[in-house]
Amino acid sequence: MSAGEPGSGAARGPFRVGDRVQLSGPRGKVHSITLAAGGRFGTHRGEIRHDQLIGIPDGSVVEASNGDRWLALRPLLSDFVMAMPRGAAIVYPKDAAQILQLADVFPGATVVEAGVGSGALTLWLLRGVGPEGRLLSIERRDEFADIARANVAARHGGVPANWSLYAGDLREALPAALDADPQLGPGSVDRVVLDMLAPWECLDAVADALAPGGVLVCYVATVTQLSRTAEAIRARGGFTQPQASETLVRGWHLDGLAVRPDHRMVAHTGFLLQTRRLAPGVEAPEPARRGSKTEYGEEDVELWTPGALGERPKSDKRMRRVVRDAEKLARETGAEPGAGAAPEVPAGEGSPSGDAGLGG
Numbered sequence: 001m002s003a004g005e006p007g008s009g010a011a012r013g014p015f016r017v018g019d020r021v022q023l024s025g026p027r028g029k030v031h032s033i034t035l036a037a038g039g040r041f042g043t044h045r046g047e048i049r050h051d052q053l054i055g056i057p058d059g060s061v062v063e064a065s066n067g068d069r070w071l072a073l074r075p076l077l078s079d080f081v082m083a084m085p086r087g088a089a090i091v092y093p094k095d096a097a098q099i100l101q102l103a104d105v106f107p108g109a110t111v112v113e114a115g116v117g118s119g120a121l122t123l124w125l126l127r128g129v130g131p132e133g134r135l136l137s138i139e140r141r142d143e144f145a146d147i148a149r150a151n152v153a154a155r156h157g158g159v160p161a162n163w164s165l166y167a168g169d170l171r172e173a174l175p176a177a178l179d180a181d182p183q184l185g186p187g188s189v190d191r192v193v194l195d196m197l198a199p200w201e202c203l204d205a206v207a208d209a210l211a212p213g214g215v216l217v218c219y220v221a222t223v224t225q226l227s228r229t230a231e232a233i234r235a236r237g238g239f240t241q242p243q244a245s246e247t248l249v250r251g252w253h254l255d256g257l258a259v260r261p262d263h264r265m266v267a268h269t270g271f272l273l274q275t276r277r278l279a280p281g282v283e284a285p286e287p288a289r290r291g292s293k294t295e296y297g298e299e300d301v302e303l304w305t306p307g308a309l310g311e312r313p314k315s316d317k318r319m320r321r322v323v324r325d326a327e328k329l330a331r332e333t334g335a336e337p338g339a340g341a342a343p344e345v346p347a348g349e350g351s352p353s354g355d356a357g358l359g360g
């Protein structure tokens with residue numbers, strides 16, 4: 001059993017076989033290993049035996065065969081997410097924290113997210129809803145769903161019972177999933193988080209799914225996407241005036257009297273847009289002033305093609321390798337990553353229940 005996510009069974013106490021351990025060595029080197037009886041972690045300078053770590057407390061220092069001292073800690077969720085295998089770009093921890101706040105994700109909530117990509121945001125949302133809540137995740141590319149399922153299984157020591165992963169486009173998969181679940185249905189979802197190229201295409205399905213007062217948060221990479229999403233929300237109606245923000249986190253160098261901002265930072269990841277679902281038939285009051293152009297011409301739309309947005313296509317070979325890496329990580333931690341693609345949820349037909357649908 002993995003010693004990953006709190007609640008997954010083994011996140012406290014001395015290191016055990018199957019635990020993920022983050023080793024920080026000389027000159028800032030960081031490696032993550034999964035403990036196995038008799039296992040060895042080698043660098044070109046020296047070696048640490050896994051048996052040196054098994055049974056000692058989290059936060060210990062061990063000495064490699066060459067005398068180097070390595071600090072051993074269980075990875076935090078942010079460490080795990082930054083180190084796990086990736087197919088698509090992930091939501092960084094700084095943005096995930098803001099998403100939990102802006103979407104007002106609470107323990108026990110029913111939350112929908114799409115797309116799932118590598119499953120980074122999935123892990124934060126699962127933490128936010130807790131064991132009493134539910135997370136429905138929708139991803140239209142099977143290989144990304146495979147990577148996300150394996151990453152979640154690796155962190156949780158198996159696929160969580162309150163997580164449903166559906167294959168398909170949110171526009172068809174979400175209504176079908178809600179119709180098929182006796183506990184859900186239109187208007188039963190508390191929060192929706194969209195991280196995808198074209199969130200404006202999904203607004204009708206999201207509006208049908210959200211309860212009045214429910215929150216929609218969209219994470220987009222460019223200002224053109226942000227603007228198109230905001231205008232589509234206004235044009236559609238049924239939502240409050242969208243609010244937008246971005247989060248810049250600047251690290252600081254702390255050394256004696258040399259206390260100053262770091263020279264380098266992650267300057268851009270994405271923008272967040274938040275809006276709330278209005279009650280049926282209600283329209284938001286007009287904003288005090290609307291002065292600027294809101295219509296888009298053909299040339300504007302061209303700017304939003306995947307190529308123009310800087311999305312580089314990934315080869316099938318590379319995707320198969322990432323799936324293998326993610327599934328290997330899950331197996332190392334004793335979890336069964338589950339086989340094959342997430343189930344298709346054809347519109348209007350019964351879908352598997354969350355847990356059964358995961359194949360895990």
Ligand SMILES: C[S@@+](CC[C@H](N)C(=O)[O-])C[C@H]1O[C@@H](n2cnc3c(N)ncnc32)[C@H](O)[C@@H]1O
Pocket residue numbers: 088089090091114115116117118119120121122138139140141144168169170171195196197198202
């Ligand atoms: C940037 S990735 C998501 C990353 C993810 N949030 C994470 O933190 O790892 C965007 C994903 O959205 C998926 N996607 C795009 N449009 C979609 C739609 N309409 N329905 C379902 N998935 C969609 C893509 O296949 C892609 O995997």
